[in-house]
Amino acid sequence: MIKRKHGVEIQIKGTIITVSGFKDYVTGGLCDVKLLLERISSSVSDREILRTVQWMFHDPDSSDATLYSPDATVFIENALRMRLEKVDILLDNQPHIINFEKMQEYNIASGKSVKVSRKLPELGDLDADVPGKGTFLYVLQRATYPEVERTLYHGTSETCVKEICVHGFNRSFSGKNATVYGQGVYFAVNSALSVQEQYSPPNADGYKYIFVSKVLTGDYTKGCHSMKTAPLRETDGIPLRYDSVTDDITKPTMFVIFNDTQAFPEYLITTNHCIFLCLCLLPGSEFTKDLFITV
Known part of the structure; x- marks a missing residue:
């Protein structure tokens, strides 16, 4: 086939193949010889191919x-x-030509073409199974993640307001207002808890201060008074600590963090008397700007 196609002479002696003829013809013949050798040395055995694939042509x-x-x-x-x-x-x-794009067999001598197809015995017919093309079925599912960041409230005294505005929260001040669930920084789920006297003591003029904060609560557990850091999780691998602790793991009303970088003060609420507190935060507000609410 290669000899007739390229007009060359091919001699095989042992492991040596000699292709002779005009230079341009020899170049084309060598390409087909290389293709033939690659097919012979293919890692996929002929038996494996015949077991899994069937090629056929369709006479009109x-x-x-x-x-x-x-x-x-x-x-x-x-x-x-x-x-x-x-x-x-x-x-x-x-001589014939198999065209994989058109899935056709072309007879060079007669000029006739017939359709060809490829069949996988286990999976049925795949008439146009071209490498790199195909149809795949995927299942798309929405990933769900636990809530790791919360908007919480932190009541504090007047002496700590400027410190928090400039440097953020500091657990070194823990113990001033509460240490029931650990010696860290406390945050309330509802603002009504933060305005209580024990969390935000009023100044001489009767004003209270509450920060609206973004807090990374992450994975939490029940806290206790003696905790200076979150306890270790019960894992078999690398020892990891909980991210925070709380008063009630099923329905928490407050969180305690032991890492100062886990919380960021966004807004400061200043009030002189709280019966009911309703805060509407407008886009573009800055936490350094005091918001005065008097009821």
């Missing part, structure tokens, strides 16, 4: 498909796996 005058010979099937399948657009093959001693 017949409703039944005709299987290619085992040698032709192996040759065509290897060419397909090498991602060739087309390959020359000798069928019934006549």
Whole structure:
């Protein structure tokens, strides 16, 4: 087939292949010889190909498909796996071209074309199974994550307001207002808790101060008075601590953090008497700007 296609002479002696002829013809012949050698040395055995793949052509005058010979099937399948657009093959001693893009067999001598197909016995017919193309079915599911950041409230005294505005929260001040669930920084889920006397003691003029804060509560557990840091989780791998502690793990009303970088003060509420507190935060507000609410 290669000799006829390129007009060259090919001699095989042992492990040596000699291609002779005009220079341009020899170049083309060498490419096909290389392709043939790659097919022979393919890591996929011929037996494996014949077990999993069937190639056939469809005669327009017949409703039944005709299987290619085992040698032709192996040759065509290897060419397909090498991602060739087309390959020359000798069928019934006549030169043919298999076009993988059109899935056609073209008879060079007669000029006739027939449709070809590739079949996987276990999966059924795949008439246009071209490498790199196909249809895949995926299941798209929405990922759900636990709430790790919360908007919480922190009541404090007047002497700590400027310190928090400039440097953020500091657990070194823990113990001034509460240490029931640990010696850290306390935050309330509801603002009504933060305005209580024990969390935000009024100054001489009767004003109270409450910060609206973003807090990384993460994975939390029940706290106790003696805790100076969050306890270790019960894991088999690297020892990791909880991110925060709380008063009630099922329905928390307050959180305690032991890492100062876990909280950020966003807004400061200043009030002189609290019966009911309702705060509407407008976009673009700055936490350094005092918001005065008097009821």
